[in-house]
Amino acid sequence: MRERILITVAVVLALTGVARAQPPSPDGLAAARRLVATMKLPEQYKAMLPTILLGIKPALVQDRPEIERDYDAMAAAVSDAYAPFYDAMVDGVSALYANTFTVDELRQIEAFYRSAVGQKFLAEAPALAQRREIIVQDIGRKAGDELKARLTDSLRQKGHRL
Known part of the structure; x- marks a missing residue:
């Protein structure tokens, strides 16, 4: 933070x-x-x-x-x-x-x-930003893990030792 x-x-x-x-x-x-x-x-x-x-x-x-x-x-x-x-x-x-x-x-x-909705947005924005960051980091980490696993498998199939 x-x-x-x-x-x-x-x-x-x-x-x-x-x-x-x-x-x-x-x-x-x-x-x-x-x-x-x-x-x-x-x-x-x-x-x-x-x-x-x-x-x-x-x-x-x-x-x-x-x-x-x-x-x-x-x-x-x-x-x-x-x-x-x-x-x-x-x-x-x-x-x-x-x-x-x-x-x-x-x-x-x-x-x-x-406006009322604008004021609500301003009030909620910090908490939403924190939660949004958690979601993005979590999905990004999962994507990185998945891509690493796929690339590792592909490289091993080509005969590389990892």
């Missing part, structure tokens, strides 16, 4: 650079910002900080209690240093959406997310 969040941060930061290549229209950017807020993405980005800090902690603390105490005390103050990254995520994703969709499309998407 932590790795997925860190990958998401990296992708969002990479997209921030891509989104800056073409400045979106002011109307498009405003509509995209409203959509981003409606989708509750800012809250999700803010919630990533504790996971980021937990990912950094083992490398810095190195199982030393004296460092861990200081790290934990300092971690709360680090949230100010996270603010520019958080802002960059919101800005980058807003620009990405503004460059991808028309103002009218952004308004339609926002209307969906404001």
